[in-house]
Every structure is written in C-alpha cells, then in structure tokens.
Amino acid sequence: MPKKKLATIWLGGCSGCHMSLLDIDERILEVVKLADIVKSPVVDGKELPEVDIALVEGSITSDEHFREILHIRKQAKTLIALGDCAVMTNVTGMRNYFDLKEVVDASYVNAVSNDGQGELPGHPCLLKLNDKVLPLQEVVKVDFVIPGCPPDADTIFYVLAEFLNDRLPDLGKTKKLKYG
Ligand code: SF4
Numbered sequence: 676m677p678k679k680k681l682a683t684i685w686l687g688g689c690s691g692c693h694m695s696l697l698d699i700d701e702r703i704l705e706v707v708k709l710a711d712i713v714k715s716p717v718v719d720g721k722e723l724p725e726v727d728i729a730l731v732e733g734s735i736t737s738d739e740h741f742r743e744i745l746h747i748r749k750q751a752k753t754l755i756a757l758g759d760c761a762v763m764t765n766v767t768g769m770r771n772y773f774d775l776k777e778v779v780d781a782s783y784v785n786a787v788s789n790d791g792q793g794e795l796p797g798h799p800c801l802l803k804l805n806d807k808v809l810p811l812q813e814v815v816k817v818d819f820v821i822p823g824c825p826p827d828a829d830t831i832f833y834v835l836a837e838f839l840n841d842r843l844p845d846l847g848k849t850k851k852l853k854y855g
Contacts (some may be wrong), residue, residue: 679727679839681710683717683757684747686740687767688733689807690716691825692758696730697724706832725749730757730821730831730837734764735809739803748815753838754813757831759824766824770776770810775806819844 685693693716699706705713710727723729731749732750735741748754759765770778784793811817821834830849839845 676709676841679710680713680724681706681715681728681730681835681839682713682716682720682726682747683730683749684723684724684732685716685738686731686733686743686760686761688760689766690732691730692760693717695823695825695828696757696795696831696848699832700828701779702832706839708836709836723734723747726751727753728753728835730835731811732757732763734760734767735805735811735814736767737804739747739802741805741814744814753818754815755834756809756820757819758826759822760812762820762822764808764810771807775804779804821846 683693683696687738697717698702711719712720716722723746731744731747731754732804733740756762760767764771779795783789783795786793796827806832819838821830823830830846833849834844836847
C-alpha cells in the first residue's frame, strides 16, 4: 500500500488533544510506517499540501481559523475533528455566552492582575476574534469525529490506524472513550 500523507492541525484549542496524540508513544512508529506526517505542530512542515487525512484540534475562533479550515477542507480527503473543541466548541466556546467585548475587556482591560493599567492588545499580527466560536462542522464538512477532552490516546491511535489501513473506524469497538 502506498504511504499516505497525514497532517495534524491546531486551531482554537489548548493543545491538550495534541498532547494526547503524543501519548500514543511508540505506536507513532506504526503510524509513520503507513504515513508521512507532512504538517503538524510536532514537525517542521509550514505549508499544507494535499493530504489523505487531516486531524484538526480546536474550534474556529477567528478570521484566520476560518480561512485555515476552508483551506484544510480543500486539501484533505478525510477531515477528522479531534476532540470536543473541534466537535462542539467545548471550553473554547464558553465565551459564546457573553458579548465578545465583555470577554476581551475582562481578560485585558479590567483584569485584576493589570492593576488598572490594562489595555487591549492591538498588534496587526494578532488573530481577529470572531463574535462567536464555531465548531468545525458549522463551517466545513467533517468526515469523522473523535470526541473527548482530550480524546484518549488509544482512541486516537485506533482511528488513525483504521483510516491509514483504508478501514472506517467503529468507535463502539474501542475499549474506552474519555469524556473529561
Ligand atoms: S478538547 Fe479539551 S484537550 Fe482538546 S483542545 Fe479542547 S480543551 Fe483542550
């Protein structure tokens, strides 16, 4: 079987899902036998080429994430939402219950630790936050979801191994799923 191309991408999340991915430990050797990891926070690839599988952590929080997920969808044959932030916004979406300005002011301008000197960060390189955080499937078609916060390493490995062997995973067959 020809080697596949795999990307793992970090959008609006805490990186905990990628930490859990790293917890597959030595099983990463089985993954790299079947796939080249062409873009990921753990490799040096900067551009996203066409890939067979994209594992995406986190939700859509900003203009940049919005453009990025459209690009990922275009480049990936199979797009997998990795973790509850990607699936349903989860922790990242807690700000959706409030007005964006209230949230940003509470974090920067009025934060107690700023001792009355807080100001809004305004560097042009910073993300422009969207009013509401969105899960991936509200912006693009998602082919498979791995729930959990974070999903446990066994489940991530199982799903990856199935897709890399051209099989459709059945999460009912995994021994355990971690929900928080
Ligand atoms: S699902 Fe949990 S571990 Fe994953 S990015 Fe969100 S908060 Fe972090």
